[in-house]
Amino acid sequence: MIGPATAGAAGMAAGRDGKGMRLALGLMSGTSLDGIDAALVETDGERAVPVGAPLTVPYDAVLREALRGALGATGPVTAVERALTEAHAAAVRRLLDSNRLAPSRVAVIGFHGHTILHRPREGVTRQIGDGALLARLCGIDVVNDFRANDVAQGGEGAPFVPLYHAALARELEKPLAVLNVGGVANLTWIGADGTVIAFDTGPGNAQLDDWVRRHTGRPFDEGGALAGSGTADGAILARLLARPYFDRPAPKSLDRLDFDLAAVDGLAPADGAATLAAFTCAAVGRALAHLPAAPRRWLVTGGGRRNATLMAGLATVLGVAVEPVEAVGWNGDALEAQAFAFLAVRSLRGLPLSLPATTGVRAPATGGILHRARAAGRKAF
Numbered sequence: 001m002i003g004p005a006t007a008g009a010a011g012m013a014a015g016r017d018g019k020g021m022r023l024a025l026g027l028m029s030g031t032s033l034d035g036i037d038a039a040l041v042e043t044d045g046e047r048a049v050p051v052g053a054p055l056t057v058p059y060d061a062v063l064r065e066a067l068r069g070a071l072g073a074t075g076p077v078t079a080v081e082r083a084l085t086e087a088h089a090a091a092v093r094r095l096l097d098s099n100r101l102a103p104s105r106v107a108v109i110g111f112h113g114h115t116i117l118h119r120p121r122e123g124v125t126r127q128i129g130d131g132a133l134l135a136r137l138c139g140i141d142v143v144n145d146f147r148a149n150d151v152a153q154g155g156e157g158a159p160f161v162p163l164y165h166a167a168l169a170r171e172l173e174k175p176l177a178v179l180n181v182g183g184v185a186n187l188t189w190i191g192a193d194g195t196v197i198a199f200d201t202g203p204g205n206a207q208l209d210d211w212v213r214r215h216t217g218r219p220f221d222e223g224g225a226l227a228g229s230g231t232a233d234g235a236i237l238a239r240l241l242a243r244p245y246f247d248r249p250a251p252k253s254l255d256r257l258d259f260d261l262a263a264v265d266g267l268a269p270a271d272g273a274a275t276l277a278a279f280t281c282a283a284v285g286r287a288l289a290h291l292p293a294a295p296r297r298w299l300v301t302g303g304g305r306r307n308a309t310l311m312a313g314l315a316t317v318l319g320v321a322v323e324p325v326e327a328v329g330w331n332g333d334a335l336e337a338q339a340f341a342f343l344a345v346r347s348l349r350g351l352p353l354s355l356p357a358t359t360g361v362r363a364p365a366t367g368g369i370l371h372r373a374r375a376a377g378r379k380a381f
Contacts, residue, residue: 019044019349022107023051025095025140026341027088029114029129031183031256032205032303033067034219035059036088037337038095040106045346048167052099054334057091070116070128072257077116081128084114088129089137103139110344111144112336118158118255125157135371143344143368150354155361158253159186162198162358163346164339166190168330177295178325179314180336181205181304183256185280188358189291197291198358199250202283203259205303208276211261215269224277224309230270232278236263240279241286250290251360280304281313288318298322301332344368 021042028037039054059067063083070077088111096103113129131144147157165178165188178188183206189197208227209220221227240263245252264272288294298318304310305324315322325332343353347368354361 021047021049022345023101023105024108024110024341024345025092025106026110026112026337026339026344027091028112028336028340029067029084029088030302030336031115032209032220033059033064033183034303036091037334038091039331039334039337039341040095040099040101041338041341043342043345045342045349045351046167048164048338048342050331050334050338052101054331054337055091055095055098056333057087057094059087063087067114067116073116074126077128081130082133084128085130085133086137089134092134092138092140106140108341108344108348109134109138109140109142110146110340110342110347111142112146112340113144115256118253120151120156120158120253123151125151131369131371135373135375139373141373142371143347144371145369146340146343146347146353146367149367150359150361150365153361153363153365155354155359155365156199156251156253157359159188159198159200159358160343160354161186161336161339162188162196163353163355164335164342166194166196167342172328173296175291175293175295177291177298179284179298179300180302181280181300181307181310182302182336183209184254185284185302185304186253187284187287189295191292195292196355196358197250199252199287199290200254201287202246202254203276203280205280205307206256207259207261208273208280211264211269211272211276214261215272220303221273221277221307221309224307224311226270227273227277227307228309230268230272230274232274233264233267233271236267236275237278237282239263241282246283246286250287251356251358253359274309277307277309277313280310281317284314285317294320296320299325299328299330301325301330301335305332 035058040051113127117126135142151157185204352364
């Protein structure tokens with residue numbers, strides 16, 4: 001973890017107090033296995049202003065399947081990790097080129113890596129991605145391994161984006177909920193007094209994507225068309241919602257592998273998709289019991305915001321306005337990548353990345369490991 005001396009030295013680029021705004025680049029590889037999101041943010045770790053055009057680089061089929069094969073691994077996955085890191089370096093170069101920026105303009109890269117195992121009750125969370133190699137390939141300082149210190153301090157290690165949601169939502173009416181429907185769905189609740197509560201609500205897109213891939217060969221249910229054409233099985237849905245997880249108080253988190261397709265095996269493709277979509281929505285509805293007050297507004301980010309069946313189901317379950325984050329001018333494709341740029345600067349400044357109410361950590365915790373480009377070797381760009 002970055003100590004005070006390292007953080008202070010890094011802050012000199014932004015002024016003597018280390019508090020100036022600086023340009024940071026964030027990278028995110030989500031549990032949906034679709035690709036790499038890359039984005040730029042001007043931030044001091046407290047305020048954040050997205051900069052330029054973000055991008056998404058889809059994984060090629062070989063790397064996607066290699067990552068899928070690494071899920072749950074506890075041993076070395078050296079070849080996959082290197083390929084993942086090199087793919088992230090290529091994404092950095094594309095982002096800088098498209099925004100006409102030299103690497104020297106970027107103070108730090110926030111490199112989330114890819115989560116292959118998350119068992120917080122066992123004190124384990126594992127994100128692969130070689131921070132030192134990325135710093136060498138890009139010629140830019142890199143902060144990675146954001147979650148490990150949180151877990152070491154008794155936290156769940158997830159979700160990790162809530163403080164960025166809160167920074168963006170300073171002027172919005174509250175209480176407000178920001179729902180990320182990625183591979184796993186997670187919720188950030190922001191109260192009128194600035195209180196932030198966060199937890200994973202349940203499945204997001206991962207199982208629905210897996211079901212659609214199995215039955216149609218397509219990577220996801222585009223627009224929610226398959227789920228929208230089917231009928232959810234009420235008995236199966238009730239069994240899925242009976243899992244103890246949904247009654248556990250927050251904060252709490254999930255692994256992508258905590259849910260599978262066994263419950264819907266035997267259903268017709270459309271009905272299975274409808275049941276899985278209904279499960280995602282109903283799990284969000286169950287989350288209301290763990291909030292201090294019902295949100296006045298729900299903003300949805302992640303790939304799920306493009307699924308019309310999910311969005312309609314959420315509106316029905318929640319009974320209030322459910323909108324994509326674009327309704328308030330945010331970019332739902334870039335939000336998590338922006339968040340890790342923001343968190344990288346917070347790490348450099350020694351500011352908390354997680355709170356007791358967001359991950360269950362014993363006290364506000366910083367984290368991250370800094371890899372200096374000058375120590376990693378020559379610049380490749």
